Structure formats: structure tokens, C-alpha cells
Amino acid sequence: MKKIKSIGLVAHDARKRDMVEWVEFNYKRLMPHKLICTGTTGRLVEEVFLRREPDKASDIIKLKSGPLGGDQQMGSLIASGHVDILIFFIDPMTTQPHDVDIKALERLCSVYNVVIACTRSTADFVISSHLFEEDYEPVTIDYTNYLTRNV
Template structure:
């Protein structure tokens, strides 16, 4: 994980405003990194950061927008994680509302655990992540060696 990170930002519909509030609060930390977002969240994050950057005469960070989660964005993000391109996932999910793509959400969280990707699923954890001394440093997460699984006899 390099000093300049690729941070994934995702939010379910009922949590999008919570994520935008968090982005507006932490915008100075986020603009030093590249961002990747799913669907509508990407547009909302871009608008929030553009506003903050314009007000403060700063450059808007690179924001890659994937498809909406239920339309394949969760899988696109999972692929980026499995390619070890994503440094961390900030995912404000809605625990009170069943999602039509719950299996995709579970797979995304599973792949984060598998590749030891920093994952925050609520504001408190996300605040701790961006305020950590490791946030602006190079950091090498230890990834479990799955070679015995990959090379097993079938």
C-alpha cells in the first residue's frame, strides 16, 4: 500500500448522505488519494469534493466511477481488490434494509478479508482509519499465503 492510496467509497441508498457527510468532513485527507466509487455514490462524492476543492482553490482528486453495485459495480470493485489495486474500502452499508445484491455485498466483504484490505463499514471506523498515522504512509499488509490451497490435489 503506497503513500498515495486507491480508496474505494461505496454506500447503499439509505447511507449515501452519511457517506457524503463523512467525505465533506474528511475531504482534505481524501484529496491526496485516488478514489474509486460505485454508481450513484461516485457522482455524489465527485460533487461534494468538487465543491470543497473549488471553495478552497484546490485540485479535485481522480475519481473512477464503476457501475452501480447491483449492476456489477460490486464485482468490478472485487476484481480491483483481487488485483491488489485497492488500498482500503469505506463501505457504508445499510444493515436495516435487505439488498437485492446481498450476495454481491457478502462477496465484496469476503474478498476484502481475503486480501487483508482495510475495511470500514461505519463512520466511527472510517474516522479512525483516516486519522491513523498509517493513513499517509507506505504500508505493506500481510496477505495470507494461499499457495497450498491453489496447488492442492484435486
């Protein structure tokens, strides 16, 4: 993980306001990093940067909306090593029609040892860590035995 991180930003509808407030508060720390967002979250994050740092707004990568495939796009980026940190503000009080996609993202973060923050408090701790601004080599899990198993 290089000093400049690739950060996935996702928020359920009921948590989008929290994400906007969080990005608004942390935009200076987020500016040097590569931001990858699902659908509407990306549009809202882009609006924050248009107000604060217009030159950075066009650099934000916007995927499809989560339920329309954006979660799978984010998962593919995680599995291919293109996301270092996933900030996913989850609404635990609302049933999501794409709940399996959400669980898949959580699972992929575990499989590939990707930092995941599902609450604003955790995201605050992640972004305020000294490791956030440094190169960092996460411990990788060796799946050779799994890949070479007899089936």
C-alpha cells in the first residue's frame, strides 16, 4: 500500500448525509488520495469537492449505483488490488435488496486484508492514523493450500 491510497467510498441512502459530512470535514486529508465511489455517493462526494477543491472533483472515479452493479464493481477492484481502504457507511436499520452484494464486499475485504470502516467513528480512526499518510505493507494471507487443494 503506497503513501497515496485508493479509497472506496460507499454509503446507503440513510447514511449518505453522514458520508457527505464526513467527506466535508476530511476533504483536505482525502485530497491527495484516489477516491472511488459507487453511484449517488460519488455524485455527492464530487459536489463536496466542487465546492472545496474544484480541480480534484474530476479525479473522483464514479462506479454504477450499488444495487445496479456498483457493489460488484467495487468488489472487483478490491479483488484485483485496486482498493486499499473501503469506507462503507452501512444502514443497519434498513433491509437492503442487495444485501448479498454488501456481505460480499465485507468478505472480500477480509479475504484480501483491506481496511474497512463501516461506521463514522471507525472511519475517523482510520483517517487519523499515522499509517494513513505512510507506505504500509499489510500482511498478506497465503491461499496456496486452498488454490492447490484436491477436489
